[in-house]
Amino acid sequence: MAPPKEPRNPDWSEDEIILALDAYLSAKPKDLQKASPEVAELSALLRQRFRQMGIQGQDTLRNIAGVYMKLQNLKAHDPDYLARGKRGLAAGNRLEQRVWEQFGTHPAELHAHSHQLRAFIAAKVQVGDVEDDVQVIDGALASEGRLLVRVHKTYERSKSNRNRKIQQFQAQHEGRVFCECCGFDFERTYGERGHGFIECHHAVPLSRLAPTQKLSLRDLRLLCANCHRMIHIAQPWLSIETLAAGMKLPRSR
Ligand SMILES: [Zn+2]
Numbered sequence: 001m002a003p004p005k006e007p008r009n010p011d012w013s014e015d016e017i018i019l020a021l022d023a024y025l026s027a028k029p030k031d032l033q034k035a036s037p038e039v040a041e042l043s044a045l046l047r048q049r050f051r052q053m054g055i056q057g058q059d060t061l062r063n064i065a066g067v068y069m070k071l072q073n074l075k076a077h078d079p080d081y082l083a084r085g086k087r088g089l090a091a092g093n094r095l096e097q098r099v100w101e102q103f104g105t106h107p108a109e110l111h112a113h114s115h116q117l118r119a120f121i122a123a124k125v126q127v128g129d130v131e132d133d134v135q136v137i138d139g140a141l142a143s144e145g146r147l148l149v150r151v152h153k154t155y156e157r158s159k160s161n162r163n164r165k166i167q168q169f170q171a172q173h174e175g176r177v178f179c180e181c182c183g184f185d186f187e188r189t190y191g192e193r194g195h196g197f198i199e200c201h202h203a204v205p206l207s208r209l210a211p212t213q214k215l216s217l218r219d220l221r222l223l224c225a226n227c228h229r230m231i232h233i234a235q236p237w238l239s240i241e242t243l244a245a246g247m248k249l250p251r252s253r
């Protein structure tokens with residue numbers, strides 16, 4: 001009888017491709033080789049992340065050869081490389097294409113994003129189970145990547161952050177709680193049932209945080225469910241002020 005097949009290694013995620021493209025562009029014009037320390041470092045980082053997520057994978061999971069191969073695939077999209085009449089190994093997949101399109105001409109932005117991802121991995125940041133939202137706010141994925149969206153959502157959802165933020169807000173607004181964008185007050189509309197009902201939103205995209213900056217209660221804003229959704233659907237995320245400025249109906253507050 002044939003031995004049971006080992007589970008296939010997971011496909012590269014957007015976050016991983018972001019980290020790989022950052023390594024690729026940071027090394028340019030040098031071409032990373034299989035023996036380059038950068039390749040070994042990236043492989044170790046990605047394997048560490050899988051261990052954190054409890055994913056065993058095969059021995060080949062993001063090993064040096066696999067990471068090197070991915071870098072070669074990324075090269076297939078590099079305009080400089082193609083301009084020399086070269087062809088990449090393969091046509092490359094769509095996710096690679098998308099990450100290239102978004103960041104290829106914005107290496108500083110890519111680097112900041114990658115830096116943030118690395119910091120969260122190093123901090124072994126635990127993220128909640130927000131899979132549903134990650135799908136719902138799919139538009140945000142391309143701008144923030146999966147891990148950052150999850151960290152964002154986990155921070156916003158944290159009960160203690162929420163309670164502290166609401167208390168601060170109430171103290172400044174005669175005990176009321178309402179959407180900072182449209183003014184919607186759940187209690188005014190739904191009565192007692194809506195008391196204290198509101199969502200929190202971290203207004204600074206995590207990829208824009210400076211390296212030393214941390215997620216902060218100061219950057220939490222209170223939003224109704226509709227406004228929160230609208231902000232996350234746009235790409236890149238809208239500021240509350242931009243969303244408010246474009247509203248057709250007057251604020252209800
Ligand atoms: Zn609102």
Ligand SMILES: [Zn+2]
Binds near residue numbers: 152200
């Ligand atoms: Zn949010």
